[in-house]
Amino acid sequence: MTLQHAQPIQRLIQELTKLPGVGEKTASRLAMHILRGSKEDAEGLARAILEVKEKIRFCSQCFNLTDQDPCRICEDPKRNREILCVVSGPEDLLALEKSGGFRGLYHVLQGVLSPLEGVGPNDLRIGELLARLKEEGIREVILATNPSVEGEATAQYLAQRIRPSNVRITRIARGVPMGGDLQYIDEVTLSKSLENRSPL
Amino acid sequence: MTLQHAQPIQRLIQELTKLPGVGEKTASRLAMHILRGSKEDAEGLARAILEVKEKIRFCSQCFNLTDQDPCRICEDPKRNREILCVVSGPEDLLALEKSGGFRGLYHVLQGVLSPLEGVGPNDLRIGELLARLKEEGIREVILATNPSVEGEATAQYLAQRIRPSNVRITRIARGVPMGGDLQYIDEVTLSKSLENRSPL
Numbered sequence: 001m002t003l004q005h006a007q008p009i010q011r012l013i014q015e016l017t018k019l020p021g022v023g024e025k026t027a028s029r030l031a032m033h034i035l036r037g038s039k040e041d042a043e044g045l046a047r048a049i050l051e052v053k054e055k056i057r058f059c060s061q062c063f064n065l066t067d068q069d070p071c072r073i074c075e076d077p078k079r080n081r082e083i084l085c086v087v088s089g090p091e092d093l094l095a096l097e098k099s100g101g102f103r104g105l106y107h108v109l110q111g112v113l114s115p116l117e118g119v120g121p122n123d124l125r126i127g128e129l130l131a132r133l134k135e136e137g138i139r140e141v142i143l144a145t146n147p148s149v150e151g152e153a154t155a156q157y158l159a160q161r162i163r164p165s166n167v168r169i170t171r172i173a174r175g176v177p178m179g180g181d182l183q184y185i186d187e188v189t190l191s192k193s194l195e196n197r198s199p200l
Numbered sequence: 201m202t203l204q205h206a207q208p209i210q211r212l213i214q215e216l217t218k219l220p221g222v223g224e225k226t227a228s229r230l231a232m233h234i235l236r237g238s239k240e241d242a243e244g245l246a247r248a249i250l251e252v253k254e255k256i257r258f259c260s261q262c263f264n265l266t267d268q269d270p271c272r273i274c275e276d277p278k279r280n281r282e283i284l285c286v287v288s289g290p291e292d293l294l295a296l297e298k299s300g301g302f303r304g305l306y307h308v309l310q311g312v313l314s315p316l317e318g319v320g321p322n323d324l325r326i327g328e329l330l331a332r333l334k335e336e337g338i339r340e341v342i343l344a345t346n347p348s349v350e351g352e353a354t355a356q357y358l359a360q361r362i363r364p365s366n367v368r369i370t371r372i373a374r375g376v377p378m379g380g381d382l383q384y385i386d387e388v389t390l391s392k393s394l395e396n397r398s399p400l
Contacts, residue, residue, distance in 0.1 A: 004294070005265065005290070005294065006255075006256060006266050006267040006268075007267060008248070008252045008254075008255045008256055008267055009252055009256060009265060011251065011252075012248040012249060012251070015241075015244050015245040015249075016245070016248075018241060018245070019230050019233060019234075020233050021226070021229070026221070029220060029221070030219050030220070031252065032289070032290070032291065033219060034249060034252060034253070035252060035253070035256060037218075039253050041215075041218060042249050042250065042252070042253045043250065043253075044215050045215040045216070045218070045219075045246075045249055046245075046246040046247075046249040046250050047246075048208070048211045048212040048215040048216075049212060049234060049242050049245055049246040049249075050242065050243065050246050051208045052208045052211075052212045052234060052235060052242070053234070053235070053243075054208075055206075055208045056206060065205070067206040067207060067208055071206075089232075090232070091232065094204070094205065
């Protein structure tokens, strides 16, 4: 009669397929792993899922994900409060922090403009960004959205909106990545890299 | 200060990397998805994980995963109790059930012999299989382990152990898959397919 796994297994597989990039087969493999694993591991995973939803919120200043408000960066007295780096998501913020190249504050848009996916200016934290520029005495905004079509369009749009605020607007440099090999770099990157060349 | 995500996010990522095939990057992507998703989805997933560990056990007869003991197949009066199909895992059982080609009972080994991974006869449900042959009046055992090196070795080993029980021992046919194209089939499969040819 059983053309399917027992109900609870079936339900777990179904819940797992809601995760991005997880199809039926992967979900089934993950479910079997959880079934074979220890009770502690399963409980640890379930607890971590619940905890993240309970404890993590958006920082009311920069809209990064945080377990305290304001977040540790916004609160840090050693950060330069005159320079604001605009990123699309928390992962990008993290990558910039890891690079160690930035000691100012951040603003997390929570996405990029994407007409095709129905993401317009009102879906991003743009109003909040403009409000910060007015209120916080910021002198430079670095637009650090991805060098993709959407990221570039978002940066262009933001620059237009920010211009009246009379702060310096910059865009992260796009060019040949360090350690890269010219012959394998795409043409758009190469032409950007020539266009944005700097004196030595 | 924050070179990492907030603690709860970090913990979720760490728990997710314990799943097979999930590295740091995938775990981070999954965690972000859970964070962005609804509370209901997160709770649904957590509940499904806990429920599966609570409710799913091994059937005491066939060692398939089940939420009732004996499982629905072992309990089903319409199944032929004289023929036993030996598989390595619940997924294989499910695949055979879906094929609709078998109406007997199953025995789930829970693995295959694999000296390299330290899986010996005592790690599989072989003792239980031999006991069933003695007690349940079984007349045929179909060895349906995978046609892989380990699966074949396991089938050979089982055949040796079962032989004294004086039941019929068969092995699932290995050959050209239906819909397959001879020119793309590997040589071992082709030679097996010739070797095991049947009269028309």
